[in-house]
Amino acid sequence: MGTLKGMSMEWTGDTLILIDQRYIPVEELYVECKTFEEAAVGIKDMIVRGAPAIGATAGFGYTLGSFQFETLTKKDYMDKMKEVKEVLAATRPTAVNLFWALDRMEKKMNDVIKNNDLKEVSKILEKEALLIAEEDIKINKEMGKNGAELLKDGDTVLTHCNAGALATVDYGTALGVIRAAIESGKNIKVYADETRPYLQGARLTVWELMQDNIDTTLISDNMAGWVMKQGKINAVIVGADRIAANGDTANKIGTYSVSILAKKHGIPMYIAAPLSTIDLNTPTGEEIPIEERSHNEVRFCHKSKMVLDNVKVFNPAFDVTPNELITAIITEKGVVKPPFKENLRKLFED
Numbered sequence: 369m370g371t372l373k374g375m376s377m378e379w380t381g382d383t384l385i386l387i388d389q390r391y392i393p394v395e396e397l398y399v400e401c402k403t404f405e406e407a408a409v410g411i412k413d414m415i416v417r418g419a420p421a422i423g424a425t426a427g428f429g430y431t432l433g434s435f436q437f438e439t440l441t442k443k444d445y446m447d448k449m450k451e452v453k454e455v456l457a458a459t460r461p462t463a464v465n466l467f468w469a470l471d472r473m474e475k476k477m478n479d480v481i482k483n484n485d486l487k488e489v490s491k492i493l494e495k496e497a498l499l500i501a502e503e504d505i506k507i508n509k510e511m512g513k514n515g516a517e518l519l520k521d522g523d524t525v526l527t528h529c530n531a532g533a534l535a536t537v538d539y540g541t542a543l544g545v546i547r548a549a550i551e552s553g554k555n556i557k558v559y560a561d562e563t564r565p566y567l568q569g570a571r572l573t574v575w576e577l578m579q580d581n582i583d584t585t586l587i588s589d590n591m592a593g594w595v596m597k598q599g600k601i602n603a604v605i606v607g608a609d610r611i612a613a614n615g616d617t618a619n620k621i622g623t624y625s626v627s628i629l630a631k632k633h634g635i636p637m638y639i640a641a642p643l644s645t646i647d648l649n650t651p652t653g654e655e656i657p658i659e660e661r662s663h664n665e666v667r668f669c670h671k672s673k674m675v676l677d678n679v680k681v682f683n684p685a686f687d688v689t690p691n692e693l694i695t696a697i698i699t700e701k702g703v704v705k706p707p708f709k710e711n712l713r714k715l716f717e718d
């Protein structure tokens with residue numbers, strides 16, 4: 369049995385431990401997942417969130433399912449593992465990493481089940497889930513180095529949502545670029561959008577960056593345009609949940625607005641994402657499923673105890689930034705520039 373520990377999750381050999389991101393920064397609580405159902409709840413309820421972290425969680429969730437059913441006959445096991453994949457796949461629709469990880473785990477299971485007993489199959493699946501998680505950290509560091517070359521000493525970067533170590537197994541995608549630039553000796557400051565309604569920016573990005581002593585200024589989402597106009601921002605770097613074949617990118621709600629503001633102010637708009645977030649099977653952003661979450665995430669209890677419990681609400685959790693508003697897509701294989709349709713496909717050709 370292998371083990372692994374990152375900022376967002378820990379694998380102990382038979383348990384997936386998730387930091388409960390719903391309570392950060394007020395409390396650091398942890399949730400133990402010992403079944404695939406518990407891992408599924410972890411994703412659906414956003415105990416863990418962020419496209420690569422969701423993918424890694426799905427890998428370990430699939431492994432937990434195998435542990436649960438390895439005493440069955442192979443036929444019954446295969447039927448149960450189909451259900452495991454369906455339950456995990458139904459948790460959240462937008463981040464393609466979830467489906468990429470589940471397809472990879474299912475393929476591994478199908479490749480080895482003929483010539484191995486089910487206990488051996490479970491061990492092989494655990495190794496594959498660990499590989500997904502270990503690769504994620506390595507990929508983020510490679511991506512970070514690639515993106516760091518785009519930043520100059522003294523730059524200030526605007527971030528939106530959290531694409532950091534908490535959104536991955538560790539190190540982060542967009543925040544990985546910032547970490548890599550600082551590790552290379554560059555002085556980088558961050559303006560972090562709070563990112564209503566779930567406040568991943570205010571709660572998670574600020575918490576992460578302050579732990580690394582990175583100079584961070586928190587702003588409300590409606591301040592982004594004004595700080596750009598005042599010349600305070602040199603680049604925008606965000607993560608992604610799904611990049612379509614033409615470069616249209618689904619990311620946290622509000623990213624589209626930020627990309628229009630960046631265009632208006634001549635500020636480069638960078639997406640940082642691993643190849644597992646690029647979905648060549650989705651032609652354009654029009655085909656990306658956009659998750660709608662609970663309206664209660666928008667209703668809020670203010671100090672004044674104001675609860676907007678009877679107001680109509682619309683809560684799309686993501687939006688799509690058209691490729692023409694994206695300067696470049698930073699990946700572990702290099703920085704991809706337009707034309708995205710042609711250049712994204714090339715990433716998968718060798």
Ligand SMILES: CSC[C@H]1O[C@H](OP(=O)(O)O)[C@H](O)[C@@H]1O
Nearest residue numbers: 417418419529531535607619620
């Ligand atoms: C490194 S991908 C992070 C990506 O995921 C976030 O969405 P959520 O917090 O709802 O899982 C957001 O879109 C981030 O950019």
